[in-house]
Amino acid sequence: QVQLVESGGGLVQAGGSLRLSCAASGSSSGINAMGWYRQAPGKQRELVATITPGGSTMYADSVKGRFNISRDNAKNTVYLQMSSLKPEDTAVYYCNAKTFFGGNSWGQGTRVTVSS
Numbered sequence: 001q002v003q004l005v006e007s008g009g010g011l012v013q014a015g016g017s018l019r020l021s022c023a024a025s026g027s028s029s030g031i032n033a034m035g036w037y038r039q040a041p042g043k044q045r046e047l048v049a050t051i052t053p054g055g056s057t058m059y060a061d062s063v064k065g066r067f068n069i070s071r072d073n074a075k076n077t078v079y080l081q082m083s084s085l086k087p088e089d090t091a092v093y094y095c096n097a098k099t100f101f102g103g104n105s106w107g108q109g110t111r112v113t114v115s116s
Contacts, residue, residue: 001026001027001103001105002024002025002026002027002030002031002097002099002103002105003024003025003026003105004022004023004024004095004096004097004105004106004107004108005022005023005025005107005108006020006021006022006093006094006095006107006108006109006110007020007021007022007023007110008020008021008110009093009110009111009112010111010112010113011113011114011115012085012112012113012114012115013114013115014085014086014087014114014115014116015084015085016085016114017081017082017083017084017085018082018085018112019079019080019081019082020036020079020080020082020093020095020110020112021077021078021079022034022036022077022078022079022080022095022107023075023076023077024076024077024078024097024105025076027099027103030099030100030101030103031053031076031097031098031099031100032052032053032097032098032099032100033050033051033052033053033097033098034050034051034071034078034095034096034097034098035047035048035049035050035051035069035078035095035096035097036048036049036050036069036078036080036093036094036095036096037093037094037096038089038091038092038093038094038112039091039092039094039109040088040090040091041091043091045094046060047060048060048063048067048069048080048093049063049067049069049080050069050096051069051070051071051078053071053073055071057069062088063082063089066082066083066084066085067080067081067082067083068080068081068083069081078095078097080093082112085112085114086114087114087115087116088114089112089114090112090113090114091111091112092109092110092111092112093109093110093111093112094106094107094109095107
């Protein structure tokens with residue numbers, strides 16, 4: 001089983017930047033894709049970005065050009081660099097890891113608040 005711990009959330013003004021980190025432990029050698037999702041108040045959880053072990057990435061249209069996902073496979077860590085933040089980016093951000101064996105793990109979430 002994979003355990004995920006996020007960090008880096010906080011309060012930032014619109015136009016600002018934040019970097020989220022997510023460290024994996026446990027059965028991390030079997031991790032395949034990792035990603036970030038977010039859930040705003042009253043809304044469903046949505047995909048933000050994903051990255052494969054080889055570095056292929058995918059982004060939600062709403063964050064393309066503003067967010068960048070990366071990973072350090074040696075450290076079993078995935079990052080989300082967020083720039084040009086908007087109030088609509090306010091949400092709890094969750095790290096996700098999928099394993100080659102069908103596992104699907106979630107972090108506890110880190111809150112990002114963007115003030116206008």
